[in-house]
Amino acid sequence: MHQVFRLARGMVRKSLARDRSSERYVEAVSRSLWPWRESLLLALVGLLAMLDYVSTYAVLELSGRPDVHEGGPLASWALRTGGFTGLFLVDMAAASALLLVAVTIRLLHSRFGFNGFGRAAFVVVLVPYVVVTMAAVFNNIVLTFL
Helix, strand or coil: HHHHHHHHHHHHHHHHHHHHHHHHHHHHHHHCCCCCCHHHHHHHHHHHHHHHHHHHHHHHHHHHCCCCCCCHHHHHHHHHHHHHHHHHHHHHHHHHHHHHHHHHHHHHHHHHHCCCHHHHHHHHHHHHHHHHHHHHHHHHHHHHHC
């Protein structure tokens, strides 16, 4: 039985060594996706969440266009049931949940000594949200003024 534990321990050590050798490449890829500090990505997510809400309000209330509606199913439901207050709460809850997941993954990786993987996971979770939300904000602004 002692031999089995020694074999398993050796396999885990080899696996960790292999992961540590590839960690710098994964971190380099994450730095090519987001070369700035991680705190800036957090701030950008918060800013874009607010801009998304404000631009959605502008396009739905201020543009006067009857053919425009909220496209997301959760946001559409929140708007129908709670108005713009409900939409605000759902938008903030969704952005907060995403930030919580990203920060938790980052902290868990760094706790086990895998800072490169933690940064990569953090970036991979948040950058798609940033790209999609930027597109939504741009679309809302265009629809408001056209």
